[in-house]
Amino acid sequence: MKLLLVGGVVFLAISLILIKQSTKNNVCKTFEDYYTDRDRNENCYHNPDDELPVPEVIKRWGYPVETHHAITEDGYILTLFRIPYGQNSSSKQPGHPVLVQHGYKSNSKCFVSTGKKSLGFILADQGYDVWLGNFRGTTYSRNHTHLSDRDEQFWNYSFHEIGVYDIAAQVDYVNRFRNQKIIYIGFSLGTTTATIYSSTYPEIAENKVKIFIKLAPFIFTNGMSLFTLVGLKLWPYVGPIAQALTDGQYYTKSFSYTNEALWKFLCYPYPFQMKMCQILDMWSFGFNYEQIDPETLPVTLLHLIETSSVKTVTHLSQLMNSGRFQRFDYGTKENLKLYGSAEPPQYDLSKMRVPTYLIRANNDLTSTRESIERFNASLPEHVKPHDIYVINHEKFNHMDFVWAKDVVPLLYDHLIDFMSNLV
Numbered sequence: 001m002k003l004l005l006v007g008g009v010v011f012l013a014i015s016l017i018l019i020k021q022s023t024k025n026n027v028c029k030t031f032e033d034y035y036t037d038r039d040r041n042e043n044c045y046h047n048p049d050d051e052l053p054v055p056e057v058i059k060r061w062g063y064p065v066e067t068h069h070a071i072t073e074d075g076y077i078l079t080l081f082r083i084p085y086g087q088n089s090s091s092k093q094p095g096h097p098v099l100v101q102h103g104y105k106s107n108s109k110c111f112v113s114t115g116k117k118s119l120g121f122i123l124a125d126q127g128y129d130v131w132l133g134n135f136r137g138t139t140y141s142r143n144h145t146h147l148s149d150r151d152e153q154f155w156n157y158s159f160h161e162i163g164v165y166d167i168a169a170q171v172d173y174v175n176r177f178r179n180q181k182i183i184y185i186g187f188s189l190g191t192t193t194a195t196i197y198s199s200t201y202p203e204i205a206e207n208k209v210k211i212f213i214k215l216a217p218f219i220f221t222n223g224m225s226l227f228t229l230v231g232l233k234l235w236p237y238v239g240p241i242a243q244a245l246t247d248g249q250y251y252t253k254s255f256s257y258t259n260e261a262l263w264k265f266l267c268y269p270y271p272f273q274m275k276m277c278q279i280l281d282m283w284s285f286g287f288n289y290e291q292i293d294p295e296t297l298p299v300t301l302l303h304l305i306e307t308s309s310v311k312t313v314t315h316l317s318q319l320m321n322s323g324r325f326q327r328f329d330y331g332t333k334e335n336l337k338l339y340g341s342a343e344p345p346q347y348d349l350s351k352m353r354v355p356t357y358l359i360r361a362n363n364d365l366t367s368t369r370e371s372i373e374r375f376n377a378s379l380p381e382h383v384k385p386h387d388i389y390v391i392n393h394e395k396f397n398h399m400d401f402v403w404a405k406d407v408v409p410l411l412y413d414h415l416i417d418f419m420s421n422l423v
């Protein structure tokens, strides 16, 4: 604890000394360029994507964008951003619909925040009709038919509700809009929730979804990093305090704003600070400094501070403690009332009917090899992939699926290739 404190103070002091007047140019092509006078260096320029909302980013890169809303059965109004076609579409006719779903503490921005290398743009340029979903509680999905985001009840959800309500509503919306089975691509929690959806509503999913492509599937918690394990082990003690302090809104908006200013101050000025600020993330996602892109790092660095609910983390810690993929544990008495059993029921993976494709990375400490192979083995025969695709880079980590410097040759080229055989 003392060491942490001293470290923090030293870190703060160094930042204070080194911080210079903010420069106009916020990104540079190499890490070395960051140490030069950025406003005069030709390798540096201003990239506004960090601050712009998703539709503005999409427009800025020269793509068409539409905003749609899907209302969940329990009243959350979710925003979907659509890129109906790409830059080389002469017909401007939308191709096959693809719903792309982000992960935990994130939102759809992660699919458009690395310029030309963004999955959203690549899919659009390949002729897909791209729909970017946003979970409840995130910046773009905070409205509700009768609750305010200041109500405790608004934040009374975990990824179970995201799966059975948010995924259901968004899949349903796109499917109806296009009157066609959709391709679903999920990353991390976007795969957890898709799995909950498709095992809870197997028939509905079968009628609406052609395939679930799961990037870094997160279903079982086997093999997670010690850092995450310790965090989740402590959560039963921390969670109730967080609940009381925030009404269930994990990273309250006001908190995250002051937070953001502070983080920017601490993390932005120089590359060693940018790298240092990633240590906590890397402890849970896997260490890989090789795939950090200096040119997009300032845009993506603080992206993972989207709002979530305390209950989401509580549910995660329960999964880890039980080792099972199951519903929220309310305690024996409440479980009996809600589920008719003392233990929360497990999600019945054997009911799944939609084909699934799994992609994993070697150095992913969140979606680990062990956990994904266990998931693969739990899938019914007819939905199983022929095999799990493993990204050909030893250090590829969890966040590299969206931000790696070489994400296109390492992952997206294969993804596009795989998808072209589907439609």
Ligand SMILES: *[C@@H]1O[C@H](CO)[C@@H](O)[C@H](O)[C@H]1NC(C)=O
Residues within 6 Å of the ligand: 088, 125, 126, 127
């Ligand atoms: C569209 O352009 C991109 C890059 O400019 C290219 O990779 C892709 O194959 C093109 N897509 C189609 C459908 O022509």
Ligand SMILES: *[C@@H]1O[C@H](CO)[C@@H](O)[C@H](O)[C@H]1NC(C)=O
Residues within 6 Å of the ligand: 079, 139, 140, 141, 142, 143
């Ligand atoms: C919520 O609704 C208000 C009023 O209709 C609108 O101005 C706002 O943009 C909406 N927010 C989101 C996140 O959709």
Ligand SMILES: *[C@@H]1O[C@H](CO)[C@@H](O)[C@H](O)[C@H]1NC(C)=O
Residues within 6 Å of the ligand: 152, 153, 156
């Ligand atoms: C949250 O929802 C559960 C079940 O859906 C309910 O039992 C509980 O009372 C709710 N809690 C709050 C704080 O609204």
Ligand SMILES: *[C@@H]1O[C@H](CO)[C@@H](O)[C@H](O)[C@H]1NC(C)=O
Residues within 6 Å of the ligand: 373, 376, 377, 384, 385, 386, 387, 388
């Ligand atoms: C995944 O499941 C398939 C089908 O049962 C099996 O052939 C394959 O070996 C499994 N892959 C791994 C890596 O466990």
